[in-house]
Amino acid sequence: MIQIQTPVWQDYELIDSGNRYKLERFGNYVLSRPEPQAVWDPALPQEKWRQLAHVHFALTGKGGREERGEWQHYRALKEPWFVQYKSKQLSLRFRLALTAFKHVGLFPEQAANWEYIASVCKRMQQPKVLNLFAYTGGASLAARQAGADVVHVDAVRQVVNWASQNQEASKLDGIRWVVEDAMKFVQREVKRGRKYQGILLDPPAYGRGPNGEKWVLEDHINELMQLCAKLLDEQQHFFLLNLYSVGFSALIAESLTQSVFRHLPAARHAEVGELYVPDHAGRKLPLGTYLRFQGGF
Missing domain, CATH: 2.60.40.1180 (Golgi alpha-mannosidase II)
Structure with missing residues (x-):
């Protein structure tokens, strides 16, 4: 791992x-x-x-x-x-505030994934990227800055508005904002025959949609990923899954992905592991499991 x-x-x-x-x-x-x-x-x-x-x-x-x-x-x-994230390929700015659930509007460990998203998008020609459970939009901003057409989906209007403010702070534009239950949106996109070259999936352990829809990770993740498999372009694609739930290991993510995306050779060689941040004493604080694969380029 x-x-x-x-x-x-x-x-x-x-x-x-x-x-x-x-x-x-x-x-x-x-x-x-x-x-x-x-x-x-x-x-x-x-x-x-x-x-x-x-x-x-x-x-x-x-x-x-x-x-x-x-x-x-x-x-x-x-x-x-506000805080700034700058690297060789990204320059992003984020609005922070204290919330009732200990969060501040940013998950800094995701910077590793922002770099991956940007590097992959730059190798493709204006890919269409779908970001589900997209929160305040770090991944959406990274994809957009790298030239992607981005659809940002979250069930909470307040955080979508927050993401829009981050887009403005980062001097970007053009992201499509969708306030909707992720499962319902994906079901509709499948019916429309839509295809995306990139899909980003960052599901919580538990959540509620804008109309009371219930999300429980272990109950719904397989169905959602099956739908995502129908949306992902078979010719040229990348996929990124983040899991924060303590009960979901890297092996579960790997087995689930290989089952759902068995028609894609790249999925059989998916990279899977843990994101971490070291503190000043050198201890590695684990902050979620990730899985990603890419193919066709």
Whole structure:
């Protein structure tokens, strides 16, 4: 299994991790947030965390299947604020804000996937890319900046609006925004006979569509991927799957993909592994399983 380290970027760093929390810097602000996978001891003492952090997310319980809590402010933090991601092939800007579910609108570990998406899209001629469960649009921006025609689908209007603000902040345009249940959208696209050269899939463990549609990863992922297989161009294609659910291993992702995409030779040699971010003490914090393959170019 391959391990991919998040690219180093100026506006983000994982300072420390442990006791099921992580201490991160986003631009000028340091945040202390829950992280279920950080089961080891922190390298820094608690007083140092308190000294460095602008805000701390204190858990108060669960709302649905998400961790709920409240932000405790230690030092002044002005919202929203912006961070920049720059590399040899990408220059993206993201709007950040504190949410009720510990998130800030960005998953920094996904920078490794943004680089992959951009490099593949640049090798194709204006590919059509479908981004499902697209959240605030990091992958959509990477594909668009690399020349792709992008359809961005998420069931939550608020995060689609947020993604649109990120597009504007990154000085991009032309992304098609769709507020809809991913399964319903894909079913309709199959009926229309649409084809995409790239499909990005980042499903949550649990979610709700805009009209109350229920998404449970283990119940629906096979059906959704079967539909995606009908949408993916057989001549020239790439596919990227992210899984955050602790119960879904890289082997499950690999077996599922080989079953669903058995008609595509590239899927038999899919790259599968874990994304991680190292903290200052060198511990690797795992932040999800990924699987990707490409073929026809």
